Amino acid sequence: MLRWLASFLAKIPFFRSHHFHTGLWSLGHHRCVDNPHHSSELRIVTGIMECRTCGLFQRLPAVLPGEVAECCRCGSQLERRRRTATLGGPWAFCIAALAFYGALLVSSVMMLNVYGHVNVIVMMSGPHQLVSQGMGIIAVLVALTSVILPGVVLLMMCAILYGAGKDDLPTWCRPLLAWYERLRPWSMVEVYVIGLLVAYTKLIDLALVILLPGTFLLGALMLSMAALDSTFDAEMIWEHRSVRAEKGHPPYDGATNPMPPPRHMLSCGTCELVLLAPHAIPNTADMGDCPRCGQILHRRKPNAVQGAICFLIAAFVFYIPANCLPVMTYARLGKGYPNTIIGGVHELWQADLWVLALIVLFASITLPVLKIVSLALMLYCELTRRAWHLIGLSKLYHIVMLIGRWSMIDVFMISILVAVVRFSFFAHVTADPGIVFFAMVVVLTIFAADMYDPRGVWDAAGRNERHPGFLPHQHRHPLKRRHRGHGCPKGPPVVTTTPEPLASLGAEGQP
Numbered sequence: 022m023l024r025w026l027a028s029f030l031a032k033i034p035f036f037r038s039h040h041f042h043t044g045l046w047s048l049g050h051h052r053c054v055d056n057p058h059h060s061s062e063l064r065i066v067t068g069i070m071e072c073r074t075c076g077l078f079q080r081l082p083a084v085l086p087g088e089v090a091e092c093c094r095c096g097s098q099l100e101r102r103r104r105t106a107t108l109g110g111p112w113a114f115c116i117a118a119l120a121f122y123g124a125l126l127v128s129s130v131m132m133l134n135v136y137g138h139v140n141v142i143v144m145m146s147g148p149h150q151l152v153s154q155g156m157g158i159i160a161v162l163v164a165l166t167s168v169i170l171p172g173v174v175l176l177m178m179c180a181i182l183y184g185a186g187k188d189d190l191p192t193w194c195r196p197l198l199a200w201y202e203r204l205r206p207w208s209m210v211e212v213y214v215i216g217l218l219v220a221y222t223k224l225i226d227l228a229l230v231i232l233l234p235g236t237f238l239l240g241a242l243m244l245s246m247a248a249l250d251s252t253f254d255a256e257m258i259w260e261h262r263s264v265r266a267e268k269g270h271p272p273y274d275g276a277t278n279p280m281p282p283p284r285h286m287l288s289c290g291t292c293e294l295v296l297l298a299p300h301a302i303p304n305t306a307d308m309g310d311c312p313r314c315g316q317i318l319h320r321r322k323p324n325a326v327q328g329a330i331c332f333l334i335a336a337f338v339f340y341i342p343a344n345c346l347p348v349m350t351y352a353r354l355g356k357g358y359p360n361t362i363i364g365g366v367h368e369l370w371q372a373d374l375w376v377l378a379l380i381v382l383f384a385s386i387t388l389p390v391l392k393i394v395s396l397a398l399m400l401y402c403e404l405t406r407r408a409w410h411l412i413g414l415s416k417l418y419h420i421v422m423l424i425g426r427w428s429m430i431d432v433f434m435i436s437i438l439v440a441v442v443r444f445s446f447f448a449h450v451t452a453d454p455g456i457v458f459f460a461m462v463v464v465l466t467i468f469a470a471d472m473y474d475p476r477g478v479w480d481a482a483g484r485n486e487r488h489p490g491f492l493p494h495q496h497r498h499p500l501k502r503r504h505r506g507h508g509c510p511k512g513p514p515v516v517t518t519t520p521e522p523l524a525s526l527g528a529e530g531q532p
């Protein structure tokens with residue numbers, strides 16, 4: 022069944038695009054699906070990795086368990102080896118998370134008692150109530166990010182771990198792993214927990230609020246999914262896959278042979294396999310399918326600048342009504358009090374809940390502006406070919422990617438309030454159009470950041486045309502003091518260690 026589904030999905034270019042939103046563009050773009058082309062001129066390169074943030078190809082030393090290898094130019098993380106067993110740790114946390122998730126689906130989350138009128142909510146009450154108020158789009162967004170996708174990614178993880186335990190990684194596992202990495206950021210249990218906390222503190226003034234077992238299951242689910250993320254190492258599973266043999270082209274050993282020109286190499290956007298072509302590779306040309314993960318290969322994300330600009334402009338336009346229009350109306354004893362986002366922050370501040378007020382202020386007002394301004398700055402530097410604080414811009418991009426989803430706190434909080442405060446005349450909360458604009462800003466800025474290729478600013482500054490003269494090497498232990506390797510100003514790069522052959526997954530990590 023899984024095999025059939027995977028082979029069906031693999032026939033659609035959308036599901037093989039290395040990049041979620043490029044996938045959206047390629048929906049209307051046809052390829053001979055029965056014979057997906059594999060470029061026969063590409064050779065697999067071993068011992069070299071591309072930094073996906075700055076585009077520098079570099080030799081990688083052997084990374085031991087518990088260690089992190091960083092890009093020697095921009096400092097982004099290139100590879101990280103976990104200390105835990107490759108499959109045992111993720112299996113344990115995945116099963117625990119699935120158990121919590123299953124229990125959460127049938128448990129009540131919160132109970133509100135107003136003058137003897139009792140209302141109990143479950144996870145789906147928010148989306149259900151939003152639909153009945155004509156806010157279908159928000160209901161779908163909340164249901165997807167808080168209820169459906171956490172379950173989907175956990176089931177996908179189970180299938181991936183099951184496949185990775187076999188001697189050879191099964192074919193259906195490849196698109197599953199690629200899609201797991203794409204969908205994982207959209208499962209927002211941890212953001213939902215903060216939204217629930219904000220809703221709870223708003224309600225305790227109003228009436229008697231009782232947290233039911235669902236809240237604690239939600240906390241347990243959040244922790245077990247975080248533990249799953251910190252023990253799961255996708256790179257180890259990709260390494261485990263035997264790469265399809267190439268006709269007459271042995272892999273190019275980058276650790277001992279000279280470094281090929283950077284314009285002749287590209288790395289897969291999903292599994293980071295490096296490939297070498299006999300000629301310079303056009304930046305956005307479709308280079309066939311990755312021999313390891315099967316996703317479409319591009320040297321740079323196609324339409325990165327145009328797509329990011331479109332999403333950013335749309336996000337900026339929506340940001341204005343998102344902050345001016347009320348996001349919800351709180352009606353008490355027949356009298357309505359419309360609430361804007363900043364009004365909600367003000368209310369929390371006046372109730373002396375200044376920590377929560379600052380969290381909501383930061384997540385809802387500052388974060389979208391920060392995201393829009395940072396991406397606009399990167400686009401400006403790229404389009405004007407300005408070599409301006411390139412390392413700082415790369416770090417900024419990582420921050421934008423990391424914090425983007427936390428703006429959903431307000432959306433989740435309103436979905437909870439709408440579900441729980443339903444006492445007709447006494448107290449009633451309804452969602453207002455402002456929340457639609459606000460959710461659109463959050464989603465569009467996530468799309469813009471995902472669409473954008475941070476290597477563009479380094480390309481525009483001319484830093485990726487040839488290899489830099491020397492490659493200083495940073496290689497740090499996360500728990501120990503950061504220590505740098507030595508760089509030599511001329512000649513071949515100093516780090517010449519080839520990655521050690523990785524331990525076989527089956528032997529090491531069987532649950």
Ligand SMILES: [Zn+2]
Nearest residue numbers: 072075092095
């Ligand atoms: Zn880098």
Ligand SMILES: [Zn+2]
Nearest residue numbers: 289292311314
């Ligand atoms: Zn790949």
